[in-house]
Amino acid sequence: MEQTLVIYNTLTRSKERFQPLHAPNVGMYVCGPTVYGDPHLGHARPAITFDILFRYLKHLGYKVRYVRNITDVGHLEHDADEGDDKIAKKARLEQLEPMEIAQHYTNRYHQAMEALNVLPPSIEPHATGHIIEQEQLVSQILDNGYAYMSNGSVYFDIEKYNKDHKYGILSGRSLENIIDESRALSGVGEKKNQADFALWKKAQPEHIMRWPSPWSDGFPGWHCECTAMGRKYLGNHFDIHGGGMDLVFPHHECEIAQAVASQGDQMVKYWMHNNMITINGQKMGKSLGNFITLEQFFTGNHPSLEQPYSPMTIRFFILSAHYRGTVDFSNDALKASQKGMQKLMDGLADIERIAPQAQSDSNVHDFVAAFRQKCYDAMNDDLQTPLVISNLFEACRIVNTIINHKASISATDLDELSSAMRLFAHDILGLRADSAAGNDKREEAFGKVVDMVLELRNKARSEKNWTVCDQIRDALKDAGFEVKDTKDGCVWKLNC
Structure with a gap:
């Protein structure tokens, strides 16, 4: 269309x-x-x-x-x-x-x-x-x-x-x-x-x-x-x-x-x-002591910052408001953007793990059928990026229900949903997993090592060696990983 x-x-x-x-x-x-x-x-x-x-x-x-x-x-x-x-x-x-x-x-x-x-x-x-x-x-x-x-x-x-x-x-x-x-x-x-x-x-x-x-x-x-x-x-x-x-x-x-x-x-x-960006309701300026460079955001090296914020968190934060509206920086706002960005990246990763069924549930099919055009409608209305993000969050909710076996999706609908989500998240909004900013090969190798450890854990589970199984899970948790057992196997993610 x-x-x-x-x-x-x-x-x-x-x-x-x-x-x-x-x-x-x-x-x-x-x-x-x-x-x-x-x-x-x-x-x-x-x-x-x-x-x-x-x-x-x-x-x-x-x-x-x-x-x-x-x-x-x-x-x-x-x-x-x-x-x-x-x-x-x-x-x-x-x-x-x-x-x-x-x-x-x-x-x-x-x-x-x-x-x-x-x-x-x-x-x-x-x-x-x-x-x-x-x-x-x-x-x-x-x-x-x-x-x-x-x-x-x-x-x-x-x-x-x-x-x-x-x-x-x-x-x-x-x-x-x-x-x-x-x-x-x-x-x-x-x-x-x-x-x-x-x-x-x-x-x-x-x-x-x-x-x-x-x-x-x-x-x-x-x-x-x-x-x-x-x-x-x-x-x-x-x-x-x-x-x-x-x-x-x-x-x-x-x-x-x-x-x-x-x-x-x-x-x-x-x-x-x-429109402009303010910091805690004030115009940004060196004389006010609230002037923060992008490098300081990325490193967290500023008295006003409670932690570092990644470049994609900053991008997500800016796109979460319409471009003609004001944006007020606060640590709480950026932390919320960090969580929102991670939620979206998790949804895009989770969709790759879905095994399609013979047919979709009616509510899933109806959502997929309308999703792409809803995102287009938001963009066509003076670049309403907050509405696109809202639609993407709703898509992540659908993905989560399918992952948890509370709904089913056909191969055709899965391909369409995956294609549309990636189009608007990656190609149009320009959002990407923070690891994509560099170090791609290192991150890929890192993921392979974690997958190998989980294979050892799956082997321990099949042998009913629950002690080793729990030890691996706890060691990964201490290292910052969340491990989840599902009917389709074990999945993991790194908690930022």
């Missing part, structure tokens, strides 16, 4: 049927990390959210070009006009080249994404590799009259743009409100209006990263890179632009203005934004 995906468009503030501009090709751009520090929980959510969209669009048969940028240029984050360039500041402190800092943390980001089973994008452009494209964008905006030069810098003229178009269509803000908010800042300085944003900044003598341009030796404004690189790799019009909710204003609002000012119309059809 053909599936119809409906997504929420931040621009129109409504759910819309996804209709690509150039089907079956889909262009998707997602704002990636600024690489001056270790990746943290805030980096994980957009990466996982749009990984799900990437996986699902490909599953539906689309050819997806997924572009996710790396911000490594030495400009001021969030387009601040005063303050430190964080990459250059770290470079000075550690006596390294700025690009060494950027490369180090880019590598760290990639390692974290691999652990979280986030697929690599089709293209991962770096801002420093596209300075020419950003200068071309600035020139186009200047030529069209929506920017002005001031002391070697170039600024976007928001008031001029607002007369011909409307600034604020994504965030819902009016120019008057933006100007009122900006009046609280210090004097206008080089700008006509404090609300104007930088397209190109003249570098001060101490600024390490700089490039020549028609206006000055300097660096592009923060908003330029995504507009320039999105257009280079996806064309003047593409389907999806995504990122965190914190980017709606000013970053994505300014991107829209830049695109319209340079080419005359909007570049993006669907805007999608994931």
